[in-house]
Amino acid sequence: MPELDHAETIKQITQAIADKPDGVLEALAAQYGVSIQTVLECLPEGVTRIDGRHFIDVLTDIANWGDVMFICHSKDAIIEFSGPLPQGEMGHGMYNLRGGTGGLSGHLRPENCAAIFFVRRLFMGMETKSIQFFNAEGETIFKIYVGRDRERKLKVVQVERFERLAKQFARAAGNA
Numbered sequence: 265m266p267e268l269d270h271a272e273t274i275k276q277i278t279q280a281i282a283d284k285p286d287g288v289l290e291a292l293a294a295q296y297g298v299s300i301q302t303v304l305e306c307l308p309e310g311v312t313r314i315d316g317r318h319f320i321d322v323l324t325d326i327a328n329w330g331d332v333m334f335i336c337h338s339k340d341a342i343i344e345f346s347g348p349l350p351q352g353e354m355g356h357g358m359y360n361l362r363g364g365t366g367g368l369s370g371h372l373r374p375e376n377c378a379a380i381f382f383v384r385r386l387f388m389g390m391e392t393k394s395i396q397f398f399n400a401e402g403e404t405i406f407k408i409y410v411g412r413d414r415e416r417k418l419k420v421v422q423v424e425r426f427e428r429l430a431k432q433f434a435r436a437a438g439n440a
Contacts, residue, residue: 277306286386299402310384314433316377327351333409382430
């Protein structure tokens with residue numbers, strides 16, 4: 265693909281999203297040589313951006329939601345974990361998730377989170393709601409998706425908490 269200027273690249277990404285609104289955004293990022301955040305910012309609607317400084321506050325709230333889908337998506341792998349997000353705590357310079365036996369555990373660097381996006385969109389024909397965490401390079405740190413019930417419908421209580429959280433932080437930033 266020939267080199268495009270930034271404005272033309274954005275125009276083509278926006279058109280690609282219009283042509284296939286439920287497509288894989290990471291594939292568009294790779295195709296056009298841009299960050300996934302750049303692609304996400306081309307979505308015509310359904311996106312609320314907040315500052316990454318709310319990283320711990322957002323994760324603390326999600327830890328009370330019950331089972332969610334936690335995803336790390338890189339060019340080499342897509343790792344998914346379904347279950348509750350554990351409470352975390354700061355220690356040794358990292359935010360430590362302590363999921364215990366069989367639960368999600370990990371060590372996160374909150375200071376590396378530059379932006380958080382609340383995303384509402386179709387994916388593969390299904391409604392989704394996710395909270396996506398990005399570093400300063402516009403690459404995904406990880407994503408957390410609202411869970412689904414036995415009928416594969418989004419969990420109503422989690423949808424309400426998702427929307428409340430998005431509004432709360434957008435309002436605090438003067439974006440609501």
